[in-house]
Amino acid sequence: MNALIRPLEAPLFADLPGDISVSFEFFPPKTEKMEAQLWDAITELSPLGPSFISVTYGAGGSTRERTHATVSRIIRETSLVPAAHLTCVAASKAEIDEIADQYWEAGVRHVVALRGDPPPADAGRFVPHPEGYSSAAELVAGLKARHDFDISVAAYPEVHPEALNAQSDLDNLKRKIDAGANRAITQFFFSTDAYFRFLDKAHAAGIDAPILPGIMPVTSFAAIRRMSGNTEIPRWLEAMFAGLDERPGPRALVAAVAAADLCKRLYDGGVRDFHFYTLNRAEQAYAICQLLGLRPKETT
Incomplete structure (x- = not known):
């Protein structure tokens, strides 16, 4: 409603108080150059x-070791x-x-618990380890x-590609929350309607844990299309790029600008917590936060 009554001459991001909370996702570096880029972004x-x-x-010893090394260095x-x-x-x-x-x-106290994507050898079908966990809820x-x-899990406003249907996907999210997860973070999306409809359905299903919107700035349109799964890519977005x-x-x-506009529409709907998929680059996430009114914290 606020967006509808904004004066025509007022900038889209005018007077936002910065009353938001943000979090950022990174991936562990594979090379010294990538490590330098990661730490530049974190800094x-x-x-x-x-x-x-x-x-x-990811699955595999080297990837696990890089993740552990990265979080240990952060601490x-x-x-x-x-x-x-x-x-x-x-x-x-x-x-x-x-x-x-x-x-x-x-010293790690927060874990993002995921079933995980099946390796290529399994032809895109998740096969549990014979002695392992068969689901994220487990x-x-x-x-x-x-x-x-403190545990975060994944949520899918437009349904996980492997789910039988939207209801079974929502049931799976509830199992994860009931098992002890503290919050969910969504797959990226471009439709605020899809996100808010999903929140309504989650609340109706008895899910009261926070569901943070996952925001993915479009660094490569081809990559977004490849990663989208069931996520709808609007024609207007494709035209912009x-x-x-x-x-x-x-x-x-x-x-x-496109991602900041999405966040602003979410903000107008009451969202105050945002999770950004950075791809180990800081510029776009920082710019979006700036447009949303978030400023660097004072240091003493």
């Missing part, structure tokens, strides 16, 4: 006072709260327990039994 975004920063995780060298991802893929319960223990001993329960972690494939500078500017 630039940390003055915004994120509630937490999450670090992704050692910053005052930020790291949230380490953990999945069910290709690991027994004993292996996951060991990883959870290592996180806890390193993983949440196992982690809670092991340590008193037409002709920008080989123009990274203008594309980044358009992406920041």
Whole structure:
């Protein structure tokens, strides 16, 4: 309603008080150059006072080690709260327990618990480890039994691609919350209607945990299309990026404004917590936060 009564001459982002909370997602670096880029991004975004920063995780020893090394460094060298991802893929319960223990001993208290994407060898179909967890809900329960972690889980406003239907997907989210998850973070989306309809359905199903909107600035339209799954990509969004494939500078500017507009519409609907998928780049997330009125925290 606020957007409807705004004077025509008022800028879209005028007078926003910055009364929002933000969090950021990063992925562990594979090379020294990528590590430098990651820490540049963390350094630039940390003055915004994120509630937490999450670090992704994949199946396989080297990826797990990079995630652990990244969150350990965050704890050692910053005052930020790291949230380490953990999945069910290709690991027994004993292996996951060991990883959870290592996180806890390193000082990690927040975990993002996910079933995880199936590896290519399984032809896109999730096959539980014979001695592992078969779902994210089981993983949440196992982690809670092991340590008193603060746990985030995934949610899908436009339905997980592997779900039988929207109701079964919502039932799965409720199982994760009932197992002990503290909040959900959504897959990226571009429709505020889809998000708010999903919130209404979640509340009607008895889910009262916070559901943070996951915001993905469009760094590459081809990549967004590849990662979208069941996420609808509006024609107007595609039109905004037409002709920008080989123009990274203008594309980044358009992406920041488009994502900020989405956040503003969510803000007008009452949202105050936002989670940004940064792809280890700070500029767009910082610009969006600036437009939403968030400023660096005072340091003493």
